[in-house]
Amino acid sequence: MLEAGFIIKSLIILALFGLTLLIATYSTYAERKVAAFLQDRLGPNRAGPWGLLQPIADAGKMFFKEDFIPSQASKWLFIAGPCLSMLTALMATAVVPFGDSVKYTTGPNQILTVPVQPIDVNIGVLYIFGVVSLGVYGLMIGGWASNNKFSLLGAIRAASQNISYEIPMGLSMIAILMMTGSLSMGEIVSQQHGGNWNIFYQPLGFIIFITCAFAECNRTPFDLPECETELIGGYHTEYSSMKLGFYLFSEYINMFVSSAVISNLFFGGYNYPFMDSVHQFLTNNLGAIAGHNVATLIGTVVLFGKIFFFIFFFMWVRWTLPRFRYDQLMNLGWKGLIPLAMLNIVLTGGAILFLKPLITALLK
Amino acid sequence: MVYDILYFNKHHTSYTIHHTPYTTHHTPHTPYIIHQDFKTMADKLFYFLSFLALLSAMMVVTAKNPIHSVLYLILTFFCLSGHYVLLNAQFVAVVNIIVYAGAIMVLFLFVIMFLNLKQDDEEAKTNLTKIAATIVGGTLGVILVAVFRKAQLGTYNPYSFNSQVGMVENLGEVLYNDYLLPFELASVLFLIAMVGAVMLAKREVGDRHF
Numbered sequence: 001m002l003e004a005g006f007i008i009k010s011l012i013i014l015a016l017f018g019l020t021l022l023i024a025t026y027s028t029y030a031e032r033k034v035a036a037f038l039q040d041r042l043g044p045n046r047a048g049p050w051g052l053l054q055p056i057a058d059a060g061k062m063f064f065k066e067d068f069i070p071s072q073a074s075k076w077l078f079i080a081g082p083c084l085s086m087l088t089a090l091m092a093t094a095v096v097p098f099g100d101s102v103k104y105t106t107g108p109n110q111i112l113t114v115p116v117q118p119i120d121v122n123i124g125v126l127y128i129f130g131v132v133s134l135g136v137y138g139l140m141i142g143g144w145a146s147n148n149k150f151s152l153l154g155a156i157r158a159a160s161q162n163i164s165y166e167i168p169m170g171l172s173m174i175a176i177l178m179m180t181g182s183l184s185m186g187e188i189v190s191q192q193h194g195g196n197w198n199i200f201y202q203p204l205g206f207i208i209f210i211t212c213a214f215a216e217c218n219r220t221p222f223d224l225p226e227c228e229t230e231l232i233g234g235y236h237t238e239y240s241s242m243k244l245g246f247y248l249f250s251e252y253i254n255m256f257v258s259s260a261v262i263s264n265l266f267f268g269g270y271n272y273p274f275m276d277s278v279h280q281f282l283t284n285n286l287g288a289i290a291g292h293n294v295a296t297l298i299g300t301v302v303l304f305g306k307i308f309f310f311i312f313f314f315m316w317v318r319w320t321l322p323r324f325r326y327d328q329l330m331n332l333g334w335k336g337l338i339p340l341a342m343l344n345i346v347l348t349g350g351a352i353l354f355l356k357p358l359i360t361a362l363l364k
Numbered sequence: 365m366v367y368d369i370l371y372f373n374k375h376h377t378s379y380t381i382h383h384t385p386y387t388t389h390h391t392p393h394t395p396y397i398i399h400q401d402f403k404t405m406a407d408k409l410f411y412f413l414s415f416l417a418l419l420s421a422m423m424v425v426t427a428k429n430p431i432h433s434v435l436y437l438i439l440t441f442f443c444l445s446g447h448y449v450l451l452n453a454q455f456v457a458v459v460n461i462i463v464y465a466g467a468i469m470v471l472f473l474f475v476i477m478f479l480n481l482k483q484d485d486e487e488a489k490t491n492l493t494k495i496a497a498t499i500v501g502g503t504l505g506v507i508l509v510a511v512f513r514k515a516q517l518g519t520y521n522p523y524s525f526n527s528q529v530g531m532v533e534n535l536g537e538v539l540y541n542d543y544l545l546p547f548e549l550a551s552v553l554f555l556i557a558m559v560g561a562v563m564l565a566k567r568e569v570g571d572r573h574f
Contacts (some may be wrong), residue, residue: 122531137438162470283434
């Protein structure tokens with residue numbers, strides 16, 4: 001027996017899965033267009049109008065290329081590498097809220113409220129952190145299984161970089177958790193109602209977090225695992241065909257996921273200023289249920305606007321900043337970001353203990 | 365279980381997997397559990413995870429390639445996390461994945477990749493080693509059997525047992541109220557270990573960089 005709420009939830013999950021893949025596909029197109037814009041070129045413009053069919057042409061090319069496995073490679077691990085990369089990239093969206101909630105009438109005076117979020121576990125932030133920490137296995141296993149010095153070096157770089165930048169990332173999240181008092185993503189987002197976004201309380205935490213997000217996604221200026229001037233192609237030197245495609249594609253999915261997490265943790269997710277008046281206006285005009293659903297849709301559109309801005313920001317940085325040297329990367333992570341993140345925790349604790357009672361006392 | 369996961373609402377701050385109440389009465393906040401179906405599903409998951417955990421733990425020992433051993437060990441940790449989720453201890457499950465699978469195993473893999481072990485480098489085992497290993501392993505096995513043969517399994521009353529005890533809020537309250545001193549002492553121990561590791565790894569003045 002299938003119930004309405006079950007069907008709605010399944011549809012939400014399916015739609016989000018499809019959207020993730022679609023956005024990642026068109027991020028490759030956007031990346032080339034943004035690169036072209038920043039370098040004063042035209043970019044892809046042959047396949048379809050404005051080159052819009054370029055990602056599909058690329059995917060077709062990837063599928064029909066020769067799939068080559070080096071003879072000395074560890075065959076199963078060589079195949080498992082890109083699969084793991086894709087898997088861990090796609091797992092993280094499971095706890096990210098993409099909207100408020102959908103209301104649905106199941107009977108007279110029975111209204112079902114389904115949150116627009118695949119699952120809201122009470123440890124959502126930790127779940128994302130866990131999935132992020134697993135993301136490095138695809139790179140490590142693929143790099144090792146290729147039986148190539150450059151791939152191995154890329155894999156080892158990926159591992160040490162990932163571990164180093166996980167620590168400041170976790171510490172900058174802790175400051176957010178101290179403020180919200182919850183590990184659930186849905187709860188963290190709903191506490192930033194209206195324009196009460198975390199970025200206004202945690203600017204330092206945001207800078208640390210986004211730096212670590214760049215490092216965890218292996219994006220320039222931290223793309224040392226695939227640094228082509230030193231390592232040919234890094235961990236994916238030996239890969240060809242759709243296996244290479246999976247590695248490149250998982251990077252874009254990771255970018256989308258980190259943009260979504262940043263928007264949710266620091267920029268209010270689906271919340272926007274004056275959302276209550278919009279909600280009031282819509283429910284007055286369209287009725288309680290339809291108005292609420294339209295308001296939810298507007299919130300989701302706002303969230304996607306934020307996500308697209310951060311994806312653009314990722315590309316903007318990639319085509320602006322040069323790559324770090326490896327010792328600079330390590331120094332930044334261990335000697336720069338970790339002490340800063342700890343300072344941020346101490347400052348947040350101090351503000352919660354002393355500043356907050358003071359402000360509430362003054363407001364009275 | 366599917367229903368229970370999907371019908372989450374904000375008052376009920378988790379997707380709970382009720383392991384204990386195999387009764388037919390419905391708990392008020394999770395009306396969608398069909399307990400009889402769930403029992404079989406939890407049992408199936410338990411047996412599947414146990415089988416996988418034992419199999420991968422065996423493979424850790426028997427695999428020839430050390431990289432494969434590490435990967436099987438990671439699989440074992442995932443199975444253990446699955447067990448924690450079945451026991452409604454989600455925090456422990458995720459922390460197990462973050463700490464063991466996400467950090468310690470990455471370092472294991474890292475070191476073994478550097479070692480560049482080949483299969484023919486395997487050190488030859490003499491008969492003496494084999495006999496000694498058999499005796500030690502056998503003794504350990506006998507001790508385990510002797511201990512667990514008379515072990516009493518703890519019993520829980522399914523009606524009064526608090527299924528939310530493994531949630532992060534409850535865990536934090538217990539840790540910071542009842543076990544504050546041991547918890548802080550453990551932190552100090554970790555700090556000392558960290559300082560010691562840094563001291564050991566630090567280069568003396570005049571040491572060469574590689």
